[in-house]
Amino acid sequence: MWESVMAFDEAATVGAVLCALDDGMAAEDLLLDVIASVQGRVGREWAANRITVAQEHAATAINDRAVAAVALHPSARQAPTRGRVTVACVDGEWHALPARLLAEVLRIRGWRVDYLGAQVTAPHLVAHLHRTGPDAVALSGSLATRLPAAHATITACQAVGTPVMVGGAAFGPGGRYARLLGADLWAPDARAAADELARSPLPRPRPGHQAIDDLPHLDDQEYTLVARSRPRLVREVFGRLEDAHPAVRAYTEAQRERTAEDLSHIVEFLAAALYTGDEDLFGGFLQWTAGVLDARGVPAGSLLPALELLQRELQDFPRATATLRAGAARLTRTPLTAAGTAE
Structure with missing residues (x-):
């Protein structure tokens, strides 16, 4: 094949x-x-x-x-012999094949499945739940940058009495972010998900149930301010890179676009780390990115000037600057991960 x-x-x-x-x-x-x-x-x-x-x-x-x-x-x-499950990707998640695989495995196991595909917004998903009343929702996410959207979706589904199972790389090693965001169940793969659903039905959330209390570390507003400032931060850091490194000024239009995209991804993953309160999320992203760059002949050290400039821009944000420092230190002290070993 x-x-x-x-x-x-x-x-x-x-x-x-x-x-x-x-x-x-x-x-x-x-x-x-x-x-x-x-x-x-x-x-x-x-x-x-x-x-x-x-x-x-x-x-x-x-x-x-x-x-x-x-x-x-x-x-x-197979004719449906079990209950009904809705399978969807988190809002902003375009990697739909893992969710599709889960949907088909559940159908083979006898479930009636509504597969909604990629990038399903919380309002559309909740409207579907009101119409169909499934036994559970299975949410798939590959990118940690979509965890805030996943959190909103989990809470919205539970608020209408539908339990939520989650899976995918976005939810971290061992499903650590699934627990943080209040999901009812995490499964490492489609087989495990199907086994868990067959073992016992997920209890329905109580009326008025909230997935979790507000995450205490979000009280400092750093996540919100960094996420909202992403376009400005990308512009500022790009401009300062041009000032500090004249070679950047000679970039082609395609190179400039790619550099801006890379900066945007860095800020997005920084915001996700602030949302979860986990520096390792950002450090893992940097290591994976360094491996991808290395495979393309770009030294991992090329990330360090951008991280330093972001620290300057965010000097009034202690959690953000600590996360950036930890990420930079991880790049300099850890050998590059072979490209593709992390997904």
Whole structure:
């Protein structure tokens, strides 16, 4: 399957999937042990600079078609015998394949599933819950920058009496941010999620239930102010980089756009670290970014001037500056992670 995906041969990929099913391979195993594994390798190959963004997109689209082929095969089509689950991605989350895989596994296990796809806003999701009354919501998130949106969605779903299960890399090692944000259940993968739902129903939140009390560390308003200031911070830091490093002035338009995007990502992940109160979130992002840059021949040290300039811009924000210092220290004292080992 990897060879056909990398050849961008959709027909061959789907044919291999259907052949495996006809030969007796379990649909769930094919989804999780083959298609999901191929997709994981696609991400690692992109991070290691062995395939382009366009190739990654094409491969992902083919893998999505392979999932659809499995879903339509007679061996994967089960009449619903359990309850109803809504599966959706967090608002702003475009990586939909993990949620799609979960939806299909739950269908195979006998659940009635409403799969809502990528980037579902809290109001739209809650409106759907009012219409359908599912037993649970399963929220998927890959990017930690969407954790504030995930928090709002978790709270909104629980406020209408629907328990929430979450999963995906956004929720941190061992689901640490799932607990922080008050989710009713965290699962490390689709099999574990299906097993947990089959084991016992999630208790419905009490009327008027709030997922958690306000996070005490947000009282200092640093998260809100940094998140709202992102466009200004990117402009200011970019301008100061040009002043301090004349070579930046000679960047092409494409290089300037990419540098601005990278700065924006740095501020976004800084804001996410402030929201969760976890410096490691930001440090992990920097290490992953350094690995990706290293694979493209860009030294990790190129991140340090931007971090220093951000510290100057945010000198009145003690948590933000401490997080930036810790991230910079982590870059300088830790060997680069091989590109693609973190996703």
